[in-house]
Amino acid sequence: MAAQRPPYQRLGDVAFSKVEKVNAELFTLTYGAVVVQLLKDSEDVEQTSIQLEKMGYNIGVRIIDEFLAKANAGTCTDFKETGEVIAKVAFRMFLGVTVDCRHVVEPNAPADAMPAFHLIIVDNPLVDFVELPEHCSTLAYCNLLCGVVRGALEMVGMRVETKLLKDTLWGDEHTEISVSLKELVHEQYRDDDE
Amino acid sequence: MATGSYTFVIVAQGDTPVYGAEFLAAAKKDGQDTSHLNQLIIHAALDMVDDAVWTSNNMYLKTVDKFNELLISAYVTPGHARMMVLHDVRNEDGIRSFLHDVHELYVKVLLNPFHSAGAPIRSDTFDARVRALAKKYLT
Numbered sequence: 001m002a003a004q005r006p007p008y009q010r011l012g013d014v015a016f017s018k019v020e021k022v023n024a025e026l027f028t029l030t031y032g033a034v035v036v037q038l039l040k041d042s043e044d045v046e047q048t049s050i051q052l053e054k055m056g057y058n059i060g061v062r063i064i065d066e067f068l069a070k071a072n073a074g075t076c077t078d079f080k081e082t083g084e085v086i087a088k089v090a091f092r093m094f095l096g097v098t099v100d101c102r103h104v105v106e107p108n109a110p111a112d113a114m115p116a117f118h119l120i121i122v123d124n125p126l127v128d129f130v131e132l133p134e135h136c137s138t139l140a141y142c143n144l145l146c147g148v149v150r151g152a153l154e155m156v157g158m159r160v161e162t163k164l165l166k167d168t169l170w171g172d173e174h175t176e177i178s179v180s181l182k183e184l185v186h187e188q189y190r191d192d193d194e
Numbered sequence: 195m196a197t198g199s200y201t202f203v204i205v206a207q208g209d210t211p212v213y214g215a216e217f218l219a220a221a222k223k224d225g226q227d228t229s230h231l232n233q234l235i236i237h238a239a240l241d242m243v244d245d246a247v248w249t250s251n252n253m254y255l256k257t258v259d260k261f262n263e264l265l266i267s268a269y270v271t272p273g274h275a276r277m278m279v280l281h282d283v284r285n286e287d288g289i290r291s292f293l294h295d296v297h298e299l300y301v302k303v304l305l306n307p308f309h310s311a312g313a314p315i316r317s318d319t320f321d322a323r324v325r326a327l328a329k330k331y332l333t
Contacts, residue, residue, distance in 0.1 A: 130307060
């Protein structure tokens with residue numbers, strides 16, 4: 001079944017070619033302006049990171065519908081596949097970049113441990129031109145992306161925890177986001193009479 | 195190519211210096227410290243730049259002022275940031291290429307959302323890249 005489906009890479013390219021584009025510099029600078037304004041308003045690096053994540057969450061809960069409607073990605077059978085779809089289709093569709101997805105298996109985890117994957121963004125469009133000044137060197141500048149993933153997955157019944165592990169702005173080679181499944185939320189139906 | 199000493203300063207709009215660097219020829223390092231004098235000469239040359247801006251369509255204004263054997267070349271960006279080079283040898287092509295490339299770096303700094311216009315440039319990467327350019331063109 002999975003072999004007959006077109007590879008996600010191609011699916012992502014198709015989705016990307018269909019969506020409307022915006023100038024990359026406009027996008028990068030707009031995001032930069034938002035982050036800096038948040039930082040000015042809250043005057044706290046930690047709070048800004050949290051706020052960015054919340055903003056991302058709000059984007060995520062909306063963007064998932066658009067994604068499911070346009071990307072034609074089908075249903076995922078397991079969490080591993082979800083990671084591939086996010087990396088190859090979703091990121092390609094909305095940010096124009098392909099992201100690597102690495103599945104992590106804890107060496108001595110119990111058999112029923114919740115799965116997790118890392119999204120590795122090599123060419124992150126958000127961080128062009130940006131250099132963190134010393135007083136906010138711990139700012140999770142790309143925390144918005146974490147929020148988007150969390151919000152989107154929550155809407156399709158997966159409660160996940162996302163964390164920005166590495167960032168080019170912190171001197172790392174790439175941006176890395178860890179996504180670990182916490183709980184599968186099953187929809188509960190209730191009778192109207194209750 | 196002739197080796198000389200260069201003092202490089204970027205002065206943003208409103209006459210606030212935002213970046214400065216010195217590239218000294220190895221032979222001259224033992225001499226007395228003239229960096230204060232150099233700053234004064236560059237500061238004095240700013241007025242000459244403001245005059246020269248209106249006489250040329252180019253951003254590179256070539257040599258705008260002289261002080262004894264020292265020459266001052268200038269490059270004015272469209273945002274009226276003035277890049278000044280004080281030098282003791284003639285090296286027009288090298289300085290032109292140097293200033294042109296520094297202009298590109300400067301634009302990148304300005305695009306950083308954390309940088310506010312007119313603030314001093316404290317970025318280490320910018321400093322390192324400018325020094326690399328100086329090595330390439332000015333020695």
